[in-house]
Amino acid sequence: MPLEPLLIFQLALLGIATGFLAGLLGIGGGMIMVPFISAILGARGVAPGLAVKMAIATSMATIIFTSISSVRAHHKRGAVRWDIVKSLAPGIVLGAMAASLGIFSLLKGSVLALVFAAFVGFSATQMFLDKKPKPTRQIPGPAGLLGAGGFIGLLSGLVGAGGGFVSIPFMTWCNVAIHNAVATSAALGFPIAVANVAGYIVAGQHIDGLPPYSFGYLWLPALIIIASCSVLMAPLGARAAHALPVKKLKRALATILYMLAAYMLYKGLSAL
Numbered sequence: 001m002p003l004e005p006l007l008i009f010q011l012a013l014l015g016i017a018t019g020f021l022a023g024l025l026g027i028g029g030g031m032i033m034v035p036f037i038s039a040i041l042g043a044r045g046v047a048p049g050l051a052v053k054m055a056i057a058t059s060m061a062t063i064i065f066t067s068i069s070s071v072r073a074h075h076k077r078g079a080v081r082w083d084i085v086k087s088l089a090p091g092i093v094l095g096a097m098a099a100s101l102g103i104f105s106l107l108k109g110s111v112l113a114l115v116f117a118a119f120v121g122f123s124a125t126q127m128f129l130d131k132k133p134k135p136t137r138q139i140p141g142p143a144g145l146l147g148a149g150g151f152i153g154l155l156s157g158l159v160g161a162g163g164g165f166v167s168i169p170f171m172t173w174c175n176v177a178i179h180n181a182v183a184t185s186a187a188l189g190f191p192i193a194v195a196n197v198a199g200y201i202v203a204g205q206h207i208d209g210l211p212p213y214s215f216g217y218l219w220l221p222a223l224i225i226i227a228s229c230s231v232l233m234a235p236l237g238a239r240a241a242h243a244l245p246v247k248k249l250k251r252a253l254a255t256i257l258y259m260l261a262a263y264m265l266y267k268g269l270s271a272l
Contacts, residue, residue, distance in 0.1 A: 003213075003221055010040055011222050015062075015229025021253065022066060022230065023237025024244070029066070029230060030161035031120045033059040035260045037222055038113075038267070041211065048271045049109025050209050052264075056104075056112060056160030057200035057217035058226075060193055063162045065227040067189035069234060079183035081176065084139065088167075088188060091149025093195045098150075099157025100199025107158075113268030116159045117261045123165045124257035127250050135175040152188070157196040162189035 014036050018029030037055035042048055074080050104112070139145070148170055156163040164185045171181035197218070204216030213220045 007040070007044075007221070008225060011225040012229050015226035016233050018226065019066070019230030019233030020237040020240075022070075023234035024240050024246070024249065029062065029226075030056075030059040030159065031123060031257055032260065033062065033226065034116060034160050035263050037219070038264075040222075041219065044211065046211055047109075047209055048267060050207070052109040052113045052116075052267065053104070053204075054210075054214070054217050054219050056116070056158075057100075057197070057204065058219045058222045059160035060156070060200065061197045061218050061223045062227045062230060063189050063193035064197065065231055066234060067162065067186060067193060069231050070186040071183075071190065073235075073238075074183035074186055077183070079179055080187045081171075081180050081184045082187070084145075084171065084176070084184050085187045087139075087142065087145040088149035088152070089191045091146040091151075092153035092163075092188060092191050094146075095150035095153025095155075096157045096192055096195035097153075097199050099154045100196040101203055103154075104157060104199070105203040108271075110268045110271035112158060113264045113271070117265040117268060119155070119159045119161070120257050120261040120264065124254040124261065126165060126169075127257070128254035130247060130250060132169075132172060132178070135173060137174055139174045139176070153192055153195065156192045157199070163192050164189070
């Protein structure tokens with residue numbers, strides 16, 4: 001699979017779009033990247049189930065870079081609740097490793113496509129309705145945070161997302177201010193990504209049918225090009241958020257996410 005100009009252009013365009021939307025709307029790019037990367041790999045002869053797994057793994061790897069960029073900006077404003085990060089991180093790592101080393105390898109790519117479609121459909125509905133959970137309780141104790149972190153890490157590892165659509169509602173439900181929840185979620189993206197990516201690399205060794213330039217389940221050309229472009233575009237998206245009607249844009253993006261969820265649902269059902 002040569003790195004022809006068309007492939008480089010496709011991956012760069014995907015990185016530009018996901019980076020800009022991440023900065024504009026505060027969402028991770030996994031929900032957009034996974035369908036497109038799986039389609040790009042499928043068009044180049046990679047088996048459908050393997051293409052989905054590689055897309056999820058590669059999407060998660062890009063979060064390592066975008067998380068660092070985002071956290072630096074939030075930390076300068078003093079918005080990151082590092083006490084919550086330290087408390088959730090152990091559970092996140094355990095959940096992520098269980099997903100990437102165990103469940104991810106055992107499940108067929110078609111089943112993961114269905115899980116992804118359900119997650120994206122749910123997330124799109126949250127975005128479309130713009131519902132925010134009402135604060136009803138305080139941050140739980142160590143056992144509760146370990147369990148919450150485990151769930152966030154596990155779900156993230158199965159769908160290739162940074163966990164923001166779970167961690168932000170959880171923190172706001174626990175009386176964490178929304179700006180602190182968003183900033184803290186960005187910081188949590190790093191341990192989520194690192195733990196899952198380590199698992200994807202180990203689990204993807206000796207898999208038949210991997211395309212050239214693969215490292216385990218990671219597809220390195222997509223990782224390098226998308227991450228480079230998204231990190232550059234995220235600050236521009238953040239600036240645009242102050243000038244554009246974000247609420248209307250969220251509903252428009254939710255509509256696109258519904259279509260991407262339908263595509264992944266079709267891919268999953270057709271491969272069963």
